[in-house]
Each structure stands twice: as C-alpha cells, then as structure tokens.
Amino acid sequence: MRRTAHVIDTCHGTLIVHTLYGAECTDESCVELSEVRHALIIDCDEFGDCGCSAEFAEQLRHAS
Numbered sequence: 001m002r003r004t005a006h007v008i009d010t011c012h013g014t015l016i017v018h019t020l021y022g023a024e025c026t027d028e029s030c031v032e033l034s035e036v037r038h039a040l041i042i043d044c045d046e047f048g049d050c051g052c053s054a055e056f057a058e059q060l061r062h063a064s
C-alpha cells in the first residue's frame with residue numbers, strides 16, 4: 001500500500017554527515033540531503049572513510 005498525501009518522501013539510503021563538507025547520501029538518486037528524510041544518519045568519522053575529522057581538528061588547533 002502506498003500513502004502519498006503529506007508523507008515525507010523518505011530515503012532508504014544512509015545520510016553521511018561530514019564535519020566539514022555538509023552531508024551526502026549513499027543513495028545516488030537522493031535529491032534532498034535533509035536529516036528528516038533519512039532513518040539512518042551517521043557522522044562521517046563513524047563511516048571511517050573520510051578525512052574530515054582530522055582536518056577539523058587541525059583547524060581547531062590553528063584557531064586557538
């Protein structure tokens with residue numbers, strides 16, 4: 001059964017939230033990278049394949 005009215009078009013991909021670069025989705029057809037559309041949201045450092053966190057730490061060090 002398919003409900004269409006006033007239902008958020010949810011994505012079945014995983015939203016990966018980057019520390020520096022915003023979000024991306026594992027589903028290439030994903031059109032809107034908003035957290036409400038995703039049941040699965042992880043930080044990119046949890047994903048383990050991203051240099052964001054290291055870079056972010058580096059920036060913090062320079063800022064202080």
Ligand SMILES: [Zn+2]
Binds near residue numbers: 017045051052053
């Ligand atoms: Zn990242």
Ligand SMILES: [Zn+2]
Binds near residue numbers: 012015025031033
């Ligand atoms: Zn998505």
